Amino acid sequence: MIQFLSPPLPHFICCGEDTYPIGGRHPDRSSIGVFDLLVVTRGCLHLSEDPLSLTVPAGSFALLRPDRFHRTALPCEEETHFYWLHFHTLGQWKEVDERPDAINEGSKDAFQTQTVHQFAHYLPQTGKMTFPEAAYGWLRELLDLEDETTVASQWRQQILFQELLLCLQQAAKLPASSSYISVADEASAYLRRNYKTAVSYKAMAEELHFHANYISLCMKRAYGCTPLEYLATYRIEQAKRLLIDTNETIGRIAEETGFGTFSYFIRSFNRLAGCTPKEFRTRYR
Known part of the structure; x- marks a missing residue:
């Protein structure tokens, strides 16, 4: 399974299709520099990417890494049709097992903080398509757009590619030991929904049906922070947006972002943003 940290999202490069006769072989390649996604619609491909052996029947896919040698393990035993797609990412990626690392890295600017915006998604290196006909339709449309060079067609290709990745991700069933990720995701969503009000453990x-200590442990492991730390960071991020985009008073912004008192808002903002709200507004307005 391969973990991608986003943003930035993986980006589409090019695609095509091919049909191998009986005895046909996929080319042997080494370190091609891009991810190679193969989606088989008919027949079966037998591939090897050390240390994996990949059998890809109709309705399934294989994801080959950009930095390894892959080759044909066995020639096709029947006529085999497949789509291929090359993509890459400017973000971090790595192969993971049942213990994904904490997600606590990211860039900072006026709007971003490192524990809120960055997220991880997982793609298995082989699996069965959850909705094969939909995936085939996206791939056919991607192929049709290859002959167009407009900005609109390139944009459409990236959108279709993201739809395809979401479809593939559904085949990435994380092991039970990684269920903490889903708990952390539920908790972070709850905190973002309720940041304007007083939030208690x-x-x-009660809302998530997990003990508060367990929720805290899951968030600490997944995001590198406690729920209250996550909430404070998210509130400050919303306050930054209001300071830049509106003429609301600083006191009003403190109320709208869930801070109980003006003084607590000033202390929290100074601690997390490194300046006062007034200084921040002056700097970015």
């Missing part, structure tokens, strides 16, 4: 535990 008790209310969150």
Whole structure:
């Protein structure tokens, strides 16, 4: 399974299709520099990418890494049709097992903080398509757009590619030991929904049906912070947006972003942003 940290999202490069006769072989390649996604619609491909052996029947896919040698393990035993797609990412990626690392890295600017915006998604290196006909339709449309060179067609290709990745991700069933990720995701979504109001561990535990200590452990492992730390960071991020985009008073912004008192807002903002709200507004307006 391959983990991608985003943003930036993986980006589409090019695609095509091919049909191998009986005895046909996929080319042997080494370190091609891009991810190679193969989606088989008919027949079966037998590939090897050390240390993996990949059998890809109709309705399945294989994802080959950009930095390894892959080759044909066995020639095709029947006529085999497949789509191929090359993509890459400017972000971080790596192969992971049942213990994904904490997601606590990212860039900072006026709008971004490192624990809120970055997320991880996982693609298995082989699997069965959850919705094969939909995937085939996206791939055919991607192929049709290859002959167009307009900005609109390139944009459409990237959108179709992201739809395809979402489809593939559904085949990436994380092991039970990684269920903490889903708990952390539920908790972070709850905190983002309720950041304007007073949030308590008790209310969150009742809403999510998990003990508060367990939720805190899951978020610490997945995001590198506790729920309250995540909430404070998210509130400050919303305050930054209001300071730049509106003429609301600083006191009003403190209320709208869930801070109980003006003084607490000033202390929190100074600690997390490195300046006062007034200084921040002056700098970025």
